[in-house]
Amino acid sequence: MPDSGLMPEPSLTVPETMRAWVLGGPDEMRLTEKPVPVPGRGEVLIRIDAVAICATDLEIIHYGTPALVDGEPPFNKDFTIGHEYMGTVAALGPGVDEVAVGQRVTVEVHAGCGQCKRCRQGMYTSCHNYGQRAKGHRANGFTTDGGFAEYAVNHVNTIIPVPDRMTDEEATLVVTAGTSMYGLTELGGLVAGESCVVSGPGAIGLLAVAVARSLGAYPVILTGTRESRLEIGRKLGATHTVNVREADTVEAVRAIVGDKGADYVIECAGTEAAINDAIRMTNRGGKVCLAGFPHDMATVDLPHVVKNNIYLYGIRGEGRSATHRAMQLMADRRFDATLIHTHTFALQDLPEALRHARERVDDAIKVVVKARGAAALCQEAAE
Helix, strand or coil: CCCCCECCCCCCCCCCEEEEEEECCCCCEEEEEEECCCCCCCEEEEEEEEEECCHHHHHHHHHCCCCCECCECCCCCCECCCCEEEEEEEEECCCCCCCCCCEEEEECCEECCCCCHHHHCCCHHHCCCCCCHHHCCEEECCCECCCCECEEEEEHHHEEECCCCCCHHHHCCHHHHHHHHHHHHHCCCCCCCCCEEEECCCHHHHHHHHHHHHCCCCCEEEEECCHHHHHHHHHCCCCEEEECCCCCHHHHHHHHHCCCCEEEEEECCCCHHHHHHHHHCEEEEEEEEECCCCCCCCCCCHHHHHHCCCEEEECCCCCCCHHHHHHHHHHCCCCCHHHHEEEEEEHHHHHHHHHHHHHCHHHCCEEEEECCCHHHHHHHHHC
């Protein structure tokens, strides 16, 4: 069969209700029954097969932000979070002929309103009508129901076909790779041969290494505190790694790229110290992508930024169709994203999956929840 993402089943039976986890109060998740959503014009119903846990999911569960449901915090709204999911097309809304029932797909998070200034510029992750469903905006898992359930509705613009040879687990990682790709896009597009530093070997940082190296960056330097993560970074393409517990980060980077500093820095740690290190290791006229989410106000060396004509970019999500480009790199086996997939749980075991992700049990990086067939898979892994 050609590598089309089509599954052998020509049609799917869609039930009236589904299992879904909903957010109660802070740190409270509840498994319940909800009606299966019905796709409207330009929408697709997806039977969710797998969903990965993102650090932002943990933020939403505890703090509420950055989720927003009808203009209010997401607590006690019968709201389902989760945004890094893939599955099988189960039904098509009116006017949809771009995908077929039975096709395996993964998704982008954001579908902008399509009418505001930012959406018209292609910046749909910065939609001016964020959270306003009446305007057509959707951000599944943030403003509209997401993937910790058995079904979800997505706008057809957010659908990406999954190759036959790609596993469900790997397909859930496309959004993470797409976020890294978006960061490089906003920096102006990586030019082969430019030096790139990635600070923080979490999921986004590790795949930022993979994407940067796939696009020809050299050298690609990964900085972090855990040797196990740095080792994964090397497997994903890092030409050099720096353990910040053993060396001065800025000095170590400059020793590799030269005194002038790095061309690009992707900062994924989100701490004040890491942000300032990123600025000081960047060369004059260089660019820094702030991909980490700081919790608090940070004192930043802006005099150094201005004096050295350094550009700072903040990114939100996986915009400008970066997930489509990331998928192509993954489909072409330019890097092995599965290296960051460490644990798998069944949908009913979501609380334990969240605990593994939150507490980094067994050095968990990407924890994947399977809505279908997970029990047998987990039993097999245990044996």
